[in-house]
Amino acid sequence: METTVASERSRLRRHPERAVDAEAAAFLDAGSVAHVGFVVDGQPYVVPFSYQYASAEPDRLYLHGSLDSRALAHLASGAPVCVTVTLEDALVYSRTAMYHSMNYRSVVAFGRARAVDSADDKQAVFLAMVERYFPGRTAGRDYEAAPRQHLDATALIEVRLEEVSAKRRTGGPLGPHDADPAAPGTCGLVPLHP
Numbered sequence: 001m002e003t004t005v006a007s008e009r010s011r012l013r014r015h016p017e018r019a020v021d022a023e024a025a026a027f028l029d030a031g032s033v034a035h036v037g038f039v040v041d042g043q044p045y046v047v048p049f050s051y052q053y054a055s056a057e058p059d060r061l062y063l064h065g066s067l068d069s070r071a072l073a074h075l076a077s078g079a080p081v082c083v084t085v086t087l088e089d090a091l092v093y094s095r096t097a098m099y100h101s102m103n104y105r106s107v108v109a110f111g112r113a114r115a116v117d118s119a120d121d122k123q124a125v126f127l128a129m130v131e132r133y134f135p136g137r138t139a140g141r142d143y144e145a146a147p148r149q150h151l152d153a154t155a156l157i158e159v160r161l162e163e164v165s166a167k168r169r170t171g172g173p174l175g176p177h178d179a180d181p182a183a184p185g186t187c188g189l190v191p192l193h194p
């Protein structure tokens with residue numbers, strides 16, 4: 001991702017060999033739920049949201065919701081934000097307790113948010129968001145695009161991603177006896193996608 005600027009806060013310390021920053025855009029493209037972290041008066045909050053992301057605009061991620069949303073109102077003020085997206089790929093079980101694990105793809109992004117007020121810009125993001133979650137659904141054929149009244153009633157927040165890291169675990173269990181089929185116990189993978 002062009003926007004990635006590695007700094008100490010986004011440097012992977014545990015399993016740095018699993019860093020795959022170049023794949024951050026692909027992971028954000030594939031994700032469904034963004035966990036959005038921010039601090040209000042010293043209290044950290046992490047709130048789940050659906051989101052819009054397009055790798056053609058890799059440094060932007062969009063959140064939307066009610067104008068009454070406290071989270072979105074706070075973000076609209078230009079607050080610093082941390083967004084995490086996780087794709088769970090498989091459960092990993094080992095012959096040794098400590099080596100039970102998961103295969104995953106994940107992104108942690110730091111940025112700043114702002115409100116998007118233009119009705120045209122909101123419409124473009126919402127049309128693209130429906131297409132991302134429901135590929136092939138077409139406004140005017142499968143559903144009615146948001147009228148002005150709905151656009152005005154919906155808050156849209158643009159998060160400018162300033163620093164992004166991506167991490168992936170793949171493969172089987174790595175316990176000391178997992179490569180030995182004669183060892184006691186069982187090990188393997190439970191895929192979480194068909």
Ligand SMILES: Cc1cc2nc3c(=O)[nH]c(=O)nc-3n(C[C@H](O)[C@H](O)[C@H](O)COP(=O)(O)OP(=O)(O)OC[C@H]3O[C@@H](n4cnc5c(N)ncnc54)[C@H](O)[C@@H]3O)c2cc1C
Pocket residue numbers: 033045047048049050051063064065066068069070071072
């Ligand atoms: C998968 C998923 C996708 C979602 N997508 C969207 C979206 O696109 N837009 C949107 O506006 N909302 C979405 N939500 C709901 C969102 O998480 C908030 O609940 C919502 O924004 C309401 O915020 P609020 O301003 O009322 O609450 P806030 O004032 O932000 O939160 C007040 C308190 O309510 C509690 N709380 C808030 N949300 C949750 C929650 N989800 N689960 C448990 N406790 C909670 C927390 O204690 C929080 O401190 C989604 C939720 C999920 C699980």
